[in-house]
Amino acid sequence: MMSSAIASVFRGTIIHSLELETVQILHNAALGVSHLGSIVFVRPDVDTDDKFNLIQQEYGFESNKVVNLGNKFLIPGFIDxxxxxxxxHNAGTGTDLPLLKWLEKYTFPVESKFRDLSFAKNVYTKVVDRMLKNGTTTCCYYATIHLDASLLLADIVTERGQRGFIGKVCMDRHSPDHYVETTEDSIRNTRQFVEQLQARGNPLVQPIVTPRFAPSCTDSLMHDLGKLARERNTLVQSHISENLDEVQWVKSLYPNLNSYAEVYKHFDLLTNKTIMAHCVHLSDQELDLFKQQEASIAHCPQSNFTLGSGALDVRKVLSKNIKIGLGSDVSGGYSASLLSAVRDTTKCSNAVLFGDRTHKTLGYEAAFYLATVGGSKVVCMEDKLGNFVEGKYFDAQVIDPYVQGGPFDVFADDTPKDIFQKFIFLGDDRNVNSVYVNGKKVI
Structure with a gap:
């Protein structure tokens, strides 16, 4: 049981999502957080000191525990x-090639450098700090094939206080000579990585089994990774149907299986704990298989635009009741801010509309839901993360729309919803005043 002893109380405007199409704005609200980081109470319309004093008497917290938000507002942390x-290391560069050529020219060469731990520490420290400053409280990270560097990333995420799922990447074929593993090394090091990380006992930082994608993993490796994920009860992450050339390549590698999605299912890697990135070109039958297997989708619209991969029909995914959240996909996506993914989700939906005039587009409120509640479902923590509901963990951002030198202006007749919408479309890390993970202030 979580303790109800109050560590902090936030008083002011609270904004979150309970359903896809609607953002809920709680005015003059009070939210209490326990010493163990869980939300103890959420009370709207506490618009007088007398009402607040009644809550204070009920829970017995001191006045120095109260954070008055003033003109700022509270939103859930983003889940990448x-x-x-x-x-x-490459973010904002190398956007001139499609996926497979991009991997060969830009991605594999830089990832191979992570055998050097000093190089790895520099990059990993910067990316985790950047993610947190942009309000990403939970992130599913791919590392590299290197065991020590992958553990180093887990150390940095732990040190910074972020919630993270860390994956040592696995690839034992169709990879450059300077960046490839043997099958034996891959499964041995991955097992060691998973076991070491789980043994640390930090619930915030957990391993996630990570075959890069089907073309880069032999059947033997895929089989063993599926077995490992079952044995250690971990999440699984990989890529699927990002690019049409990739889809054809997989078809040539597995002519006896019906689809790309069937490949992962065949190796027990398409389960209710699986997160598949992109999914742009999945057939209706494959989407039905995702639903049947209760697998999840990480929608990465910025990357799909940048590398020319295509536009995922998110509305179709939602109509099939498949779990879906948003991903930055650094560095295919050039921004580490999930706000960029929120904005590009609306653009991607409009792009689908251009080819299908019956398509119902997704607005910013739905995109915000996907970045918070949607992501919580993808990482199998919908009962613990995503919004401000009693009993969930307090992962949150305090947003300051009036920050000096900020990216947008607020006018006297702007409503709270207007201001929130301006933050969604114009805001950046300058507006992120502070960040909390599990009730602890990390920024």
Whole structure:
């Protein structure tokens, strides 16, 4: 049981999502957080000191525990369901090639450098700090094939206080000579990585089994990774159907299986704990298989635009009741801010509309839901994260729309919803006043 002893109380405007299409704005609200980081109470319309004093008497907290938000507002932390930590080195560069050529020219060469732990520490420290400053409280990270560097990333995420799922990447074929593992090394090091990280006992930082994608993993490796994920009860992350050339390549590698999605299912890597990035070109039958297997999708619109991969029909995914969240996909996506993914989700939906005039587009409120509640479902923590509901962990951002030198202006007749919308479309890390993970202030 979580303790109800109050560590802090936030008083002011609170904004979160309970359903896809609607953002809930709680005015003059009070939210209490326990010493163990869980939300003890959420009370709207505490618009007088007398009402607040009644809450204070009920829970017995001291006045110095109260954080008055003033003109700021509270939103949930963002959940990035797909990011390549080592590729942050290349963020904002190398956007001139499609996926497979991009991997060969830019990505594999930089990832191979992470055998050097000093190089790895520099990049990993910067990417985790950047993610946190942009309000990402939970992130699914791909590391590299290197065991020590992957553990180093876990150390940095732990030190910074972020919630993270860390994956040592696995690839034992169709990879450059300077960046490839043997099958034996891959499974041995991955097992060691998973066991060591779980043995640390930090619930905030957990391993996630990470075959890069089907073309880069032999059947033997895929089989063993599926077995490992079952044995150690971990999440799984990989890529699927990002690019049409990739889809054809997989078809040539597995002519006896019906689809790309069937490949992962065949190796027990498409389960209710699986996060598949992109999914742009999945067939209706594959989407039905995702639903059947209760697998999740990490939607990465910025990357899909940048590398020319295509536009995922998120509305179709939602209509099939498949779990879906957002991913930055650094560095295919050039921004480490999940706000960029929120904005590009609306653009991607409009792009689908251009080819299908019956398509119902997704607005910013739905995109915000996907970045918070949607992400919580993808990482199998919907009962613990995503919004401000009693009993969930307090992962949050305090947003300051009036910050000096900020990216947008607020006018006298702007409503709280207007201001929130301006933050979604115009805001950046300058507006992120502070960040909390599990009730602890980390920024």
């Amino acid at each position: 369901t797909h990011a390549h930590a080592p590729q942050y």
